[in-house]
Structures are given as C-alpha cells and as structure tokens.
Amino acid sequence: MSKILWSSTLVPGTDVIAKPYTSEYYGESLRIPMTKSLALEESKAPLPDRKVYRSMSRAGVLLSLVCLDGQLVIKPFLDTSPFCVGIYAALENGPVDLKSTHEMIDVSQEDFAEQYKKLRNPKMFLMQLPNLAAAQMGIFLGILGPLNVYNSSSYGSMHALEQAEMDLHEGRVDAALVCSAFSFENPMILERISRQPLQDRVLCEGAAALLLTADGTYSDWKNFDYNATESYYGISHQIITQTQNKGE
Numbered sequence: 001m002s003k004i005l006w007s008s009t010l011v012p013g014t015d016v017i018a019k020p021y022t023s024e025y026y027g028e029s030l031r032i033p034m035t036k037s038l039a040l041e042e043s044k045a046p047l048p049d050r051k052v053y054r055s056m057s058r059a060g061v062l063l064s065l066v067c068l069d070g071q072l073v074i075k076p077f078l079d080t081s082p083f084c085v086g087i088y089a090a091l092e093n094g095p096v097d098l099k100s101t102h103e104m105i106d107v108s109q110e111d112f113a114e115q116y117k118k119l120r121n122p123k124m125f126l127m128q129l130p131n132l133a134a135a136q137m138g139i140f141l142g143i144l145g146p147l148n149v150y151n152s153s154s155y156g157s158m159h160a161l162e163q164a165e166m167d168l169h170e171g172r173v174d175a176a177l178v179c180s181a182f183s184f185e186n187p188m189i190l191e192r193i194s195r196q197p198l199q200d201r202v203l204c205e206g207a208a209a210l211l212l213t214a215d216g217t218y219s220d221w222k223n224f225d226y227n228a229t230e231s232y233y234g235i236s237h238q239i240i241t242q243t244q245n246k247g248e
Helices: 050-055 058-068 071-080 098-103 112-119 122-128 130-141 156-170 187-194 234-245
Strands: 003-010 019-023 027-036 085-090 147-150 175-182 202-204 206-213
Touching: 003 058, 003 071, 003 234, 019 187, 027 187, 050 122, 058 130, 058 175, 058 206, 071 085, 071 130, 071 175, 085 130, 085 156, 085 234, 098 112, 130 147, 130 175, 147 156, 156 175, 156 206, 156 234, 175 234, 206 234
Parallel strands: 027 202, 085 147, 085 175
Antiparallel strands: 003 206, 019 027, 175 206
C-alpha cells in the first residue's frame, strides 16, 4: 500500500460531552440528539493571513489548520518542486448566509434590492465554494500541484483516497496530501445526515490530513470497516478514521 508519511487529526476530545444539536433558524424541526463540536472560534484560528477569515467557511478554516500541522514534513517535497505534491480534499459545499436570509423573510418586493445589498456581503458567496477552501490551504503551504476536490457526502473521502492512490501508483505526484474537514455550519447538511441511521454513533465536527507516498504496492481503501466507530464525521469520516488507525 502507499505509505502514510504523516497524519494529523482535529476532533473533539474525549472530555467533550455529547449534546443535542438544534439550529436557531430551524428550531426543533432540526434536532440531532448526540453531537460534539470543536471549541474553535474561526476568527481566532492561527492562520497565516488574517484577511482570509472574511471569505472562508468554518470547514475551510479547519482544513487549513490540520494541513498546516504538516508544513515541515511537506517542505522537502516542495523544495524539490512545488508541483510534485497533489491535494486531494473532501469538502461539502459551504453554507448560505442564513442570518441575512432570515432577516429578509418579511422584506417587501419594493425594498428587496436595497435590503439585499445592505444585508448580504458578497464575500459570503465564497464560503459556499469547497474548491476555494482547498485552494486557500494550498496557497498557505505553497503547493502548486494537482488540486482535486470531492463533495460527495457519502463517498468524498473515499474518492480522495482512491485518486491519490492512483496518482501515486502512476507517478503523477511524489506525495499526496489527502485531507477533509466537516463542520456544523450548514444546517441543511445536518438535516440530511439526521435522516441516516447513525447506529448510536455521535455526530462530530472534525478534520484530518494524510501525506501519502508510494511504496510500490496498491492500497484498497475500501477494504476497511468504517462503521465500527463510536463517532461519525460526515464527509470526513473515512479520512479521519484512517488517521486514527494510522492506515492499519
């Protein structure tokens, strides 16, 4: 299989107590009984550029944080060539700005354009684009190689792992940064997840990254029991599970 040269995981600690999730915009119509979130305020996250917070989703911030942990490990590859490292990210689409949407519910047709311009920050649209979250992380690290983003809720992490495996096997990249982040910022995603049978697993925010290199054999990342866990991490589940198990 490909070799896991480095990995990092950002998940709620064992001391965090599971509690129900509800949204102030949906009330009791959206309720997930067992969840754990990360105690992180996005604007206080230690990212290299303070200006990026205005256009980054929470998942984008988490992704950058977990990948920046591997900066020293990735640097030797980038010193050889910034094009030899590929990014393989699994991310959901970011949230619509629910605050401004909620405030416009009762706005009349005559006042709509003026109020929309007043309440809706154009930069909020950038938070909805998962490719920008991965691209910003790549800018932080100085990676200029292939950028692949997968947003399938159930298979995004598997798509990322399998494409990285294929590119390493074919020699397209020297190293593959496989990464993902999942947050509670989009209630619509959580509504969809709430309809899945979680089988008593706790829904958790989280992020993880793996740096893979080739070792001459081919890995079948599907050949692993991803259901035998106490927690579920949305689109990031398979990648986080692999980091927690060190690929074994």
